[in-house]
Amino acid sequence: MDNDSPTSGDAEIVGQVVAGDVHAFEHLLRKYQNHVLILLKKHLPYDHIEETAQDVFIRAYKSLPTFRGESSFKQWLSTIAVRACYDFWRKHYKSRELPMSSLTEKNQVWLEEAISAQASQSFHEQSLQKEAREILDWALDRLSAADRMVLELVYLEGYSLRETADLLGWSIANVKVRSFRSRKKLHKLLTQAIPR
């Protein structure tokens, strides 16, 4: 999470929009479009980013009257964006067929090398990130929507349990338990994928 400078300007713009100045919303859109995009790029497949970004700002616009300024506008918008990602995965997982394909031989070899004794800093720097991304996507696709979101936020992005709980609207205890379980599942998935 970032520590924003006081965003009284945002609160003023929100006030203008709620008072009926629809065009003032464009200031908020321009100011925070990159922040929302960066967030969505990490959580969603490439071809769904633009559509979800639109959805996030439309949801934010509709919810503006409920914005009380208790947190910064950026934080409030992040919450909407993260919940939009969670909704996306929930819908996606409901409609998808169970993925049965295993890792390719190339990916298996890469993964084995990555976690073997030979793994070192140089390996991280030199190795192709494409393989790592493929393996990560493969593993995440085998988790539930909730496990996926918690794992991404806590394990991969480094958010605290409280921040994650705020973003997802869950209790801290729920995030803690789910974070532990999803990490175990991920580790199990990846270690089982390597032929030993």
Next chain:
Amino acid sequence: MNSPKTEHEVLQAILRKAYQEKENVEVGDQWQQEVMRRVRELGTLQPTPTFPEMLEQLVWRLAPVTCLLIFGLTVLFAVSDFTSGYEVFQLFMNGTEELTFALFAGL
């Protein structure tokens, strides 16, 4: 092979790096215009009502129902002859008293 803990840490470092790389994907810039088009379509926002306002709305919403209920009950009492019902009740009570007294007196 590393210990499970080291293995786990190495894996986490690699996956984190791969995950961070995802933000470098390029995205088009047409979607912002689409957002503003949809926002204009939605029009101005309705402010969220406060609690007294919500209560007031509820009272006014229930007012016609309450009026109808009062009217209906008035008609019902007028039609069902409330007075005679009361008299029958009184008669029963009086009758019981007389019967009890008659039995008590041995008449």
